[in-house]
Amino acid sequence: MKNLFSIFCLLAFMSCDSGKQDPEPTYSFTPPKEEIEGTRIPLDSQSSPHTFPRPPLSIKKAGIPEAIPFNEKQPLTLSPTLQPLTTGPIVLKAGENNLSEPVTLNLIPDSVWASLPDVILAKDPFMRAENPFSFSFYSRPQGLPHDDISSVIIDTRGYLWIGTYGAGLIRFDGKYFSSYTVESGLPDNFILTLFSDSQGRLIFGTRTGGLIIFDGEKFLSYDKNNGFPNNRVETVFEDSRGNIWIGTFGAGILKYNGVDFLQYDTYSGLAGNVVYAIAEDKKGNIWLGTRGNGISMFDGNSFTNYTTAQGLSSDFISSLTFDSADNLWIGTDGGGFSVLAEDSILHYNVDTGLPDNDITVIYKDFENQLWIGTRNSGLIKYDGVEFIHFTDRDGLLNNFITSIHEDLTNKLWVGTYGGGIGHYYGNIFRHYSENEGIPETFIRALLEDKQGNMWLGMNSKGVVKLPKDSNQLLWYTQKQGLEDNRLRTLFEDKRGNIWLGFFNHGLSVFDGENF
Numbered sequence: 001m002k003n004l005f006s007i008f009c010l011l012a013f014m015s016c017d018s019g020k021q022d023p024e025p026t027y028s029f030t031p032p033k034e035e036i037e038g039t040r041i042p043l044d045s046q047s048s049p050h051t052f053p054r055p056p057l058s059i060k061k062a063g064i065p066e067a068i069p070f071n072e073k074q075p076l077t078l079s080p081t082l083q084p085l086t087t088g089p090i091v092l093k094a095g096e097n098n099l100s101e102p103v104t105l106n107l108i109p110d111s112v113w114a115s116l117p118d119v120i121l122a123k124d125p126f127m128r129a130e131n132p133f134s135f136s137f138y139s140r141p142q143g144l145p146h147d148d149i150s151s152v153i154i155d156t157r158g159y160l161w162i163g164t165y166g167a168g169l170i171r172f173d174g175k176y177f178s179s180y181t182v183e184s185g186l187p188d189n190f191i192l193t194l195f196s197d198s199q200g201r202l203i204f205g206t207r208t209g210g211l212i213i214f215d216g217e218k219f220l221s222y223d224k225n226n227g228f229p230n231n232r233v234e235t236v237f238e239d240s241r242g243n244i245w246i247g248t249f250g251a252g253i254l255k256y257n258g259v260d261f262l263q264y265d266t267y268s269g270l271a272g273n274v275v276y277a278i279a280e281d282k283k284g285n286i287w288l289g290t291r292g293n294g295i296s297m298f299d300g301n302s303f304t305n306y307t308t309a310q311g312l313s314s315d316f317i318s319s320l321t322f323d324s325a326d327n328l329w330i331g332t333d334g335g336g337f338s339v340l341a342e343d344s345i346l347h348y349n350v351d352t353g354l355p356d357n358d359i360t361v362i363y364k365d366f367e368n369q370l371w372i373g374t375r376n377s378g379l380i381k382y383d384g385v386e387f388i389h390f391t392d393r394d395g396l397l398n399n400f401i402t403s404i405h406e407d408l409t410n411k412l413w414v415g416t417y418g419g420g421i422g423h424y425y426g427n428i429f430r431h432y433s434e435n436e437g438i439p440e441t442f443i444r445a446l447l448e449d450k451q452g453n454m455w456l457g458m459n460s461k462g463v464v465k466l467p468k469d470s471n472q473l474l475w476y477t478q479k480q481g482l483e484d485n486r487l488r489t490l491f492e493d494k495r496g497n498i499w500l501g502f503f504n505h506g507l508s509v510f511d512g513e514n515f
Contacts, residue, residue, distance in 0.1 A: 059514050062481045065465070065474040075386035078353040080339075080346040085311045092269030093302035102268050105254075105261040107227045109213070109220040112185040117171070117178040120145065125423065127395070135395035138172075139420030145170060145179045149415035151403040153194040153202075158408045161202060162421060163191030169204065169214075185219050187212065195236035203244060205233025211246055229254070229263055237278035239286060247275030253288055269303035271296040279320035279328070287328060289317030295330070306340075313338050313347045319361050324368040331359030337372060355380075355389060363404035365412065373401030379414065397422060438464060439475060447490035447498070455498060457487030463500065481515040483508055 095101045120143040125136035138144045146167030153161045162170040168181035168189040181189055188209030195203045202214040210223030210231045222228040230251035237245045244256040252265030252273045264270050272293025279287045288296040294307035294315040307315050314335025321329045328340040336349030336357045348354045358375035365371065372380040378391035378399040391399055398419025405413050412424040438456065445457030452468040462477035462485045477485050486503035493499065498510040508515045 062476070062510065062513055062515055065476050065480050076353055076355070076380070076389050078348055078387055080348045080352050082344060082346055083311050084344050085306075087310055089297075089310050090305045091302055092305065094264065094268040099269050100267040103263040105227055105229070105263060106259075107222055107261060109222050110226060112219045112221065114180060114185045114214070114217060114219055115183070117180045117184055118145075120177045120179070122172070122175060122177055126397070135397070135414075135422045135424055137397040137420050137422045139397065142420070143177050144420050145177060147420045148417050149402055149421055150191055151194040151204075152405045152413045152415045152421060153196050154405055154407045154413070155196040155202060156200045160407065160413060160421075161194055161196070162415070163194045163204060163403075165190055165417075169194075187219075187221050187223065192233060193235050195238065197238050197244065198242060203236050205236055205246070207232055211236075228261075234274070234276050235278055237280075239280050240284060245278050245286060247278055247288065249274050253278075264298070264303075269296075269305075270298075271303065271305040271307070277317055277320040277331075279322055281322055281328070282326045287320050289320045289330070291316055291333075295320070311345050313349065318359055321362040321364050321370065323364060323370060329362045329370060331362045331372070333358055337362065360401055361404055363406075365406050366410050371404050371412065373404055373414070375400055379404075438473070444487050445490040445501075447492060449492050449498065450496055455490050457490050457500070458485075460486055463487055463490070483515070 092099060122138060122144075123142045125138050125142055127136050139147050144162075146164040148165040148167075149162060150165050151163040153163075155161060160172040162172060164170065166189050168179060168184070168186050169191055170180070171178040180186055186206075186209070188206035190207035191204055192207055193205040197203055200215075202216075204212050204214070206212065208231050210221060210228050211233050212222075213220040223231050230248040232249035233246055234249050235247040237247075239245065242258075244258075246254040246256065246261075248254065250273050252263060252268070252270050253275050255262040255264070265273050270288065270290075272290030274291040274293075275288050276291055277289030281287065284300075286298045288298065290296065292315050294305060294310075294312055295317055297304040297306075306312055312330070312332075312335075314332035316333040316335070317330060318333050319329075319331030321331075323329060323339075330338045330340060332338070334357050336347065336352075336354050337359045338348065339346040350357050356374035356377035359372060360375055361371075361373040363371045363373075368384070370382040372382065374380070376399055378389065378394075378396050379401055381388045381390070390396055396414075396416075396419070398416035400417040400419070401414060402417050403415035407413060414422040414424060416422065440458040440461040442459035443456050444459050445455075447455040447457075449455065454466040454468075456464045456466065458464065462475060462480075462482055465474040465476070467474065476482055482500070482502075483505035484502035487500060488503055489499075489501035491499040491501075496512075500508045500510060502508070
């Protein structure tokens with residue numbers, strides 16, 4: 001009887017619980033912790049420190065330092081060509097003159113729970129010997145799963161997301177790389193573009209897996225299997241009204257309002273069906289860069305199309321960005337870059353002094369400076385006055401730039417093809433190398449004194465003072481009174497004296513006149 005009563009209770013419990021749904025799984029990751037115990041050493045077990053009388057100090061009158069002209073990094077000398085728009089652009093309106101109306105697509109995405117990502121502890125970033133205080137890099141040796149980076153983006157919480165060509169999606173929190181791949185629920189490991197929208201969602205395009213929306217828990221996937229017109233998504237953009245625009249490789253452009261997709265293609269008036277770049281001007285017009293068919297401007301009703309016939313340098317558009325004056329900067333594949341105003345266009349290319357005609361990305365930072373990435377010649381910064389060129393000689397790990405994005409602390413992250421991701425500190429440090437007159441780039445010690453002068457202790461060539469308001473470097477070696485040319489440390493005391501520690505000759509104090 002007791003056993004029958006137990007079975008009855010069990011069946012009753014199961015029948016009551018059968019109507020409940022299993023709760024949706026939630027995932028969290030806590031980095032592993034290790035407790036480390038030290039060894040306590042009693043003070044009374046140690047011998048007292050040895051005291052010895054200070055030997056007489058030797059004082060040397062400092063010789064006149066060698067003055068080296070400081071060659072400030074020179075801007076590029078560019079002579080752009082100014083060209084008026086030769087003919088009026090072509091204006092096409094969907095639904096008129098044999099053009100079709102845009103197609104409305106109501107799609108239900110596939111939903112996949114993201115499994116736990118692979119987590120790798122990041123090592124300290126790598127810095128090149130050339131200008132080590134300009135760029136730092138994360139690549140495979142530092143724990144980054146892949147070096148071929150397609151895009152980088154910072155989300156609303158400050159996390160860095162990295163799209164790769166072949167290793168899926170990576171999140172970096174400053175300490176750990178968390179890697180999402182097809183094993184984690186992604187439909188494709190080749191990420192072509194990344195975007196973080198105003199709702200905090202990550203939206204990205206893949207080479208063969210269509211469009212993905214990731215809310216941190218689920219991957220919502222749109223592809224041909226559920227009615228999405230193309231599986232290759234090249235670019236994603238959010239306009240000022242909250243609409244998401246998706247550029248595809250072969251199916252034109254799609255506008256997503258959160259409910260439906262509205263598809264525009266060449267049958268609707270779009271210049272071309274391969275869309276690589278999207279931007280919005282201050283009037284709310286959407287500009288679309290195509291591969292081989294120039295640019296379309298969409299005002300909500302009609303397309304205004306520009307090609308080389310109207311004055312573009314190339315119809316192969318790679319990037320579009322508006323500057324603070326609402327001029328359109330146009331990056332091209334093979335034609336350099338151009339700046340489009342209302343009725344004229346400026347062209348920059350190798351014939352006018354540009355180092356590379358293949359522009360991969362143009363990005364505007366919080367100071368309204370423009371950064372131009374190239375395929376073979378590194379990075380170019382435009383501050384509104386001059387163009388400054390950065391390559392691997394200035395600390396870049398790779399000259400093939402694929403993506404640029406600014407983090408919440410206004411530092412730039414640079415994606416490269418084959419060189420991982422770079423973190424740029426150039427808005428803090430000036431660029432010093434042998435190109436600018438520094439005798440040696442192996443710097444052992446750095447010091448900024450109270451007057452704002454910089455002191456550089458070199459591995460084997462003495463110390464250099466960089467006066468705050470001077471275009472000359474002052475170089476001190478054993479000829480000027482140093483005990484040793486091999487510096488190891490620098491320090492300034494309360495009196496403004498500079499203390500210099502050497503590799504094999506003790507310590508010196510410099511008061512500005514004597515060592």
